[in-house]
Amino acid sequence: MLVRSLGFEYKQEQLRVLIGDNGKGFDQTLLSLRTGQTSMQQRADAIVAQLRVRSEPCQGAPLQLVVNT
Numbered sequence: 001m002l003v004r005s006l007g008f009e010y011k012q013e014q015l016r017v018l019i020g021d022n023g024k025g026f027d028q029t030l031l032s033l034r035t036g037q038t039s040m041q042q043r044a045d046a047i048v049a050q051l052r053v054r055s056e057p058c059q060g061a062p063l064q065l066v067v068n069t
Helices: 036-046
Strands: 003-011 014-021 049-053 063-068
Touching: 036 049
Parallel strands: none
Antiparallel strands: 003 014, 014 063, 049 063
């Protein structure tokens, strides 16, 4: 994954970390044997954050991490 954009927003007592990439993307409806997304979700859960991943094949996989402060 090559990071195409990285952004931070803080408003209404929420920190948002936005990461855009120009990777291959993936079909979110298909199960995967890889553990990357599961690991990221476990880490987000550990800090009581919300992780959102939107991806489609050939469209990259932008991530948004939201932490209430």
